[in-house]
Amino acid sequence: MRVLGVNAVFHDPAAALIVDGQIVAAAEEERFSRRKHGKRPVPFSAWELPEQSAAWCLETAGLRPEDLDAVAYSYDPADCRPAGEMGLDDPWDWLRIRYAQEAPQFLAEALPGLDPSAVRYVRHHEAHAASAGLAAPFGDTSVLVCDGRGEAASHLAGRYAGGRLEVLASQPLPHSLGLFYEQATAHLGFLHSSDEYKVMALASYGTPRFARELSRLVYADGAGGFRTEPIGWDSLVKRRQPGEPLTAEHADLASSVQRVTEDVLLDLVRWLHGQTGGRELAMAGGVALNCVANSRLHREGPFDRIWIQPAAGDAGTALGGALQLAAAAGEIAGPMPDAYLGRGWTDQELEAWLQTAAWPYERPASIGAAIAAELAADRIVAWFQGRSEFGPRALGSRSLLAHPGRKENLDRLNAVKGREEFRPVAPMVLAEAAAEIFHGPLPSPYMLFVHSVDPAWRDRIPAVVHVDGTARAQTVDGTTQPELARMLTEFRARTGLPVVVNTSLNTAGRPMVDDPRDALECFGSAPVDVLAIGPFLVRRPGSPAAGGSAAGAGS
Numbered sequence: 226m227r228v229l230g231v232n233a234v235f236h237d238p239a240a241a242l243i244v245d246g247q248i249v250a251a252a253e254e255e256r257f258s259r260r261k262h263g264k265r266p267v268p269f270s271a272w273e274l275p276e277q278s279a280a281w282c283l284e285t286a287g288l289r290p291e292d293l294d295a296v297a298y299s300y301d302p303a304d305c306r307p308a309g310e311m312g313l314d315d316p317w318d319w320l321r322i323r324y325a326q327e328a329p330q331f332l333a334e335a336l337p338g339l340d341p342s343a344v345r346y347v348r349h350h351e352a353h354a355a356s357a358g359l360a361a362p363f364g365d366t367s368v369l370v371c372d373g374r375g376e377a378a379s380h381l382a383g384r385y386a387g388g389r390l391e392v393l394a395s396q397p398l399p400h401s402l403g404l405f406y407e408q409a410t411a412h413l414g415f416l417h418s419s420d421e422y423k424v425m426a427l428a429s430y431g432t433p434r435f436a437r438e439l440s441r442l443v444y445a446d447g448a449g450g451f452r453t454e455p456i457g458w459d460s461l462v463k464r465r466q467p468g469e470p471l472t473a474e475h476a477d478l479a480s481s482v483q484r485v486t487e488d489v490l491l492d493l494v495r496w497l498h499g500q501t502g503g504r505e506l507a508m509a510g511g512v513a514l515n516c517v518a519n520s521r522l523h524r525e526g527p528f529d530r531i532w533i534q535p536a537a538g539d540a541g542t543a544l545g546g547a548l549q550l551a552a553a554a555g556e557i558a559g560p561m562p563d564a565y566l567g568r569g570w571t572d573q574e575l576e577a578w579l580q581t582a583a584w585p586y587e588r589p590a591s592i593g594a595a596i597a598a599e600l601a602a603d604r605i606v607a608w609f610q611g612r613s614e615f616g617p618r619a620l621g622s623r624s625l626l627a628h629p630g631r632k633e634n635l636d637r638l639n640a641v642k643g644r645e646e647f648r649p650v651a652p653m654v655l656a657e658a659a660a661e662i663f664h665g666p667l668p669s670p671y672m673l674f675v676h677s678v679d680p681a682w683r684d685r686i687p688a689v690v691h692v693d694g695t696a697r698a699q700t701v702d703g704t705t706q707p708e709l710a711r712m713l714t715e716f717r718a719r720t721g722l723p724v725v726v727n728t729s730l731n732t733a734g735r736p737m738v739d740d741p742r743d744a745l746e747c748f749g750s751a752p753v754d755v756l757a758i759g760p761f762l763v764r765r766p767g768s769p770a771a772g773g774s775a776a777g778a779g780s
């Protein structure tokens with residue numbers, strides 16, 4: 226069975242393809258259109274479809290639109306209610322519903338040859354749930370979805386047994402933990418539905434002095450759901466305009482919002498465990514990208530193991546919708562092997578790009594070993610390898626790398642990326658060395674948890690230790706990422722550190738680099754010393770080879 230999944234209705238448009246139970250491809254439209262999050266989540270953009278990512282999914286599998294058995298659309302207009310009835314102030318919501326109703330015809334226009342009757346609506350939160358429950362390495366599992374909103378709800382708690390979902394609780398709108406966090410994001414002068422992770426980072430600089438007041442309005446109801454009552458944000462802290470300085474007061478509000486969100490999630494997880502008695506929990510929905518909350522659920526919650534869909538935001542509903550239809554047909558895809566589901570290029574194609582761009586390049590015997598030498602010499606490296614990541618985190622396919630032993634490298638990377646100085650960068654670590662340095666959920670291949678950095682290591686890797694002594698570690702396993710593991714092994718041999726700094730390969734306000742042209746444009750426009758693109762090494766003019774580099778044959 227050939228199933229295409231699409232997410233289109235709010236933001237993070239994306240497409241995914243499943244053939245005979247296997248995940249073949251998944252990609253976000255932003256990586257093609259170069260517009261972050263694909264579009265703003267406004268009703269009048271709901272018609273915009275992930276046209277380029279859907280076409281690429283089909284092309285990569287050698288399929289035509291008419292070859293598809295089904296297309297999953299991760300929003301069901303039949304499940305919607307008028308916004309006013311749901312207590313939402315959104316005068317154009319009907320437009321979103323209308324566009325969703327016409328989606329089969331729109332998709333048939335976008336993908337000529339597609340039969341509109343192949344399009345199936347999958348409820349938004351069931352698509353999120355499938356992206357977690359049917360992709361986790363658990364078999365049967367409890368599942369929790371929490372986001373801003375779907376059709377008429379903002380949450381789902383349930384369990385998967387034999388590939389089928391049983392819904393145990395669902396919180397109707399307007400109550401929404403995701404919208405609560407979005408409101409705080411906007412009040413703090415950031416872009417809502419986009420910059421929530423900045424609030425999470427800011428939270429660790431503050432104290433939760435407003436948490437008690439907020440918890441009277443935002444709390445779990447003891448029956449699997451919760452309440453988020455209207456909040457007089459200005460009575461707590463005056464609204465910050467974008468660009469205004471961040472103060473301790475802003476950090477305190479961020480800290481309070483983070484604390485209350487975590488408290489509610491912990492209650493929801495405990496309730497769910499009381500219903501299922503399971504040991505494993507799978508999570509998705511935008512709130513599940515909050516790695517600080519996830520770690521608290523792991524630390525204080527009742528489940529032994531937690532797996533989070535790496536594309537936990539709405540992009541992941543493209544994959545989840547397709548998984549749900551495949552499972553309903555008895556074709557269970559099995560656990561998701563990794564998140565490297567996007568575009569990739571052959572060595573020959575990459576070399577042709579370098580020749581077109583007329584950059585001098587080398588082909589060292591081992592790109593991993595050569596880059597380890599560059600990093601040990603404190604160069605900033607753009608690392609472009611293999612297929613791109615599905616989801617918002619750079620996991621070693623499209624990464625910016627640096628030496629973790631120099632604290633000033635945080636500022637160097639934030640300068641490359643044009644980011645705020647309070648934003649941390651994360652470590653990637655050899656899986657076998659992780660437990661000595663990072664305490665918390667391990668392995669951690671998707672960077673969805675934070676870890677406490679062992680005190681003995683904090684001074685050794687200061688660039689990646691956040692102000693509260695934590696780090697968001699990614700563990701690297703040689704079986705799934707051999708070249709990355711080789712680079713880390715060689716870096717350890719040179720420096721004694723099995724860790725490098727990893728942040729996403731992009732510049733301010735832009736989506737992550739995806740194709741070779743993006744990589745070359747980013748390399749050409751940002752103060753990056755070296756580009757490792759496939760097996761090739763490109764140096765910025767004037768940047769000498771690192772001493773002892775394994776870089777050999779030139780071109």
Ligand SMILES: [Fe+2]
Nearest residue numbers: 372374511539
């Ligand atoms: Fe969602």
